[in-house]
Amino acid sequence: MAKQEVAMLFDSSHCTGCKGCQVACKQWNMLPSALGLNENKFTGSLQSPADLNGDTRLIMTFDEKPSGNKFQPIHWAIGRRSCFHCTNAACVEVCSSGALTKKENGVVAFDTEKCxxxxxxxxxxxxDVPRFRPQDGRIDKCTLCIDRLEEGEVPACVKTCQPEALKFGPREEMIALGKQRVEFLKKKGFEKAELYGETEMGGLHVLSVLKFGHEAYGLPTDPTPNTLIPAIKAMKPIAAAGTGLVVAGLAVSFLAAMGYRRKEVTIEEAKKSWTPEQRAKADREVAELLRRERAANNETK
Ligand code: SF4
Ligand code: SF4
Ligand code: SF4
Structure with a gap:
């Protein structure tokens, strides 16, 4: 694998919203789609599915904005939602099993087997990129098609894009290309046009030329990792020692607190309802379980 930093460049001003990239991602990574009639609920926009999920690593986002032009009153901000492969990858920092790793070329790789x-x-x-796959109890996210990169290929989504709204190459080249395009768009009157990702999170490896500015595409200004990272990191040794216990402990705690039956809620669903007190209680239970397990192991030695 080349050590040179690489990046993908998404140019919203060239994107036609065809979603070929979404399909290519599913095909290459053998991810299932909802196939039932009307299984995906209509959200009032062309965006489908409405959000990323355990089987969907990439979605194109569609946002309508007033243009101020009476002949063409709406501008369509078409964005791209997937992993940005951050230099300061918060996900890698907190991963309890070493499943997420940062490669020298900038890719944030993911080893499903280790998750x-x-x-x-x-x-x-x-x-809010990684998503839980309830069917196998693991996370999934874009890998920048690292398997293809290792064979000298470009990512599947880039390969399929007809209007060349997606490009791939050395990061410096992609930044230069992006800046040129922003300059062009500004001259054309898109005064908010910008290149997103040159510095965000230490530098992203999926850069975006955003014709209407990042807010129009729902992207955060100066994104920062979750402030709970120190607390999450403190949990790492416990999770590494026995995630089964963590999940069981959290579930037990939640179920005890909420009175639900386990079969009716996934851990992910349950977590949305937890209070800090419930989490703290779960952590105490896990610590106690681990202490007992260690004591039992010592006795049998
Ligand atoms: S394949 Fe290219 S043009 Fe089509 S939605 Fe994806 S980025 Fe846009
Ligand atoms: S976008 Fe999220 S999942 Fe992707 S590298 Fe950055 S922190 Fe990790
Ligand atoms: S780089 Fe590969 S995994 Fe990532 S969105 Fe594109 S096709 Fe999907």
């Missing part, structure tokens, strides 16, 4: 489903990465990511 223990602790979901700390999901909590830490400022872009």
């Amino acid at each position: 223990n489903g602790c979901t700390y990465c999901q909590s830490a990511c400022p872009f």
Whole structure:
């Protein structure tokens, strides 16, 4: 694998919203789609599915903005939502199993086999990217098609994009290309046009030329990792020692507190309802379980 930093460049001003990239991502990574009639609920926009999920690493986002031009009253801000492969990757920092790793070329790689489903990465990511796959109890996210990069290919989504709204190459080249395009767009009257990702999170490896400015695409200004990272990191040794226990402990705690039956809620669903007190209680229970386990192990030695 080349050590040179690489990046993808998404140019919203060239994107036609065809979603070929979404399909290519599913095909290459063999990820299932909802196939039932009307299984994906209509959200009032062309965006489908409405958000990323455990089987969907990439979605194109569609946002309508008034243009101020009576002949063409709406501007369509078409964005791209997937992992940005941050230099300061918060997900890697908190991963309890070493499943998420940062490569020298900038890719934030993901080893499914190592993932223990602790979901700390999901909590830490400022872009809310990693998603839980309930069917196998693991996280999934874009890998920048690292398997293709290793064979000298470009990512599947880039390969399929007909209007060349997606490009891939050395990061410096992509930044230069992006800046040129922003300059062009500004001259054309798109005064908010910008290149997103040159410095955000220490530098992203998926850069975006955003014709209407990042707010129009729902991207955060100066994204920062979740402030709970120190607390999450403190949990790492516990999760690494026995995530099964963590999940069981959290579930037990939650179920005890809420009176739900386990089969009716996933851990992910349950976590949304937890209070800090419930989490603290779960952590105490896990620590106690681990202490007992260690004591039992010592006795049998
Ligand atoms: S394939 Fe290219 S043009 Fe089509 S939605 Fe994706 S980025 Fe846009
Ligand atoms: S976007 Fe989120 S999941 Fe992707 S590298 Fe950055 S922190 Fe990690
Ligand atoms: S780089 Fe690969 S995994 Fe990432 S969105 Fe594109 S096709 Fe999907």
